[in-house]
Amino acid sequence: MRFPKELKFEKSDEWVKLDGELATLGISDFAQNQLSDVVYMEITAESGDTVSKGDTLGTVESVKSAAEVVFPLSGEVVEVNEALADQPEILNSDPYGEGWMIKIKPSDPSELEALMDSNAYEKYCQER
């Protein structure tokens, strides 16, 4: 299980990577492992949408269940990873790389501060 140091995490298992003005979002290695084989990813947010922390980003469906993915930050959606629609299995093979879901321009820096760092998230996962 990987918990990259440069990422921040939300309790509902989304990760955030800040890169200049933009934040990239996805689901964690722990989440994909719990879901098992992902068969479908539907991203319902679109470029240009203004979103609030906690809004639904989309639904990820595995052979076991379907789970909602939410925005860990508020902001404006800049880019959606269209590749996931045809190759949802990337979420299993590369959750922190090719499996990114959305890029947003965060509107509230304090929300980023409130997220867990990788150590805290790793500990949180072990306790579950």
Place this chain on the structure above:
Amino acid sequence: MTFTPHTDSEVEEMLKAIDVKRIEDLFQEIPESFRFPDLAIPSKLTEIEILSELQEIASANATTGDMPCFLGAGAYDHYIPAVVDMLLRRSEFYTAYTPYQPEISQGTLQAVFEYQSLICSLTGMDVSNASHYDGATAAAEAVILAYHFFRGKRKKVLLSRAVNPQYRQVIRTYMHGYEDLQITGDNQATSLESDLETIKRQIDPDTALVLLQYPDFFGRIYDYASLIDAAHKVGALVAVAINPTALGMLTPPGEFGADIVVGEGQPLGLPLSYGGPYLGLFATKSRLVRKIAGRLVGKTRDIDEQPAYVLTLTAREQHIRRDKSTSNICTNQGLMALASTIYMSLLGKQGFKHLANLCYQKAHYAAQQIDKLDGFEVVYKNTPFFHEFLVRCPKPVSMINLALQDYMILGGFDVFEDYPELENHMLIAVTEKITKNEIDAFCETLEKVTHD
């Protein structure tokens, strides 16, 4: 944990929340005399006595076995081969509930798989679910699918006025809570001759779905290709409500661009039976597969390389989507779907074509004969039709139908209530069961009861 579902204080709390004083107040909508009626139940009888009394009551009914049936309007009196009921009444089939441990019920899964395959070949679509309640609820599901397909961003659904009025009512009931959705297109002022042009003009980028019927409610057959093209140009979906029997001779909607096909499956081996249980057909193109309610069964091989059936997709059901599920239709009308599967398999491709042709020819003979009668006129005689047609009568249809009963004939559907401009208009259906003699007798009787 107690087995009392609601304590007095909980009931109190709930009533307070909705601002109602007593539970009885919730039933105000029901006329008082019906609310808690005294039932006049006679004193006890022996089994012999009760049987004879019930038989006497039942014999007051006439069935379509006793009188030729020219009534259709969405449900049709076809012949049901004895083997359909014989197989259906095997207790393995009729006692089984929807399989919650599906893979253990290989027989049920195979039946659903065969049903889905047959519906796909009949409609020309890619995927079929395991059915809805009836044609009307399947049509409503098409609207729900389209609404969610556009994530609520498209707010208009266009219904042709020549779609079964009951389907349109059920759609409006189902969509009651979707307050931002506008269900329109079937304005009473629209002439039934220019319905399709009117629909076409109203298609815009806010349109989620266009619903057409094929053949339409009046039995008419139109080429919908250009209308469907117009809808697709602005990205809208098109659903076509079918009569499955007609597809024995007509081009399937999958071949002229329909995105969704819905329909009443009753003509496929189910009895009329007071209006149910029926069978809602629902099929789509592949790109909508994840939006379909219910279950899709697939065929695969098990570890011993034996053929096996599995639940391939249940994208909207509660066991996969938990609290986010948007359907619990499951296998739904499983027994009815099985009946239709037996019926279709029994007829086979050639038999089904033959059946459709018989309905078509007999209906056209009947239309020709009725059109010759004094005071009667077939209304859309220059438009192709299948096995149902509209007739202008010299007297109110309700009166004619009452008089026909004295001659043991079940007359056609009175369209006046649903189409106020069509006073004295009867919708007449003819299936393969009706003989030439019965058509001739029907014509004679129509003349007799209107010219005395």
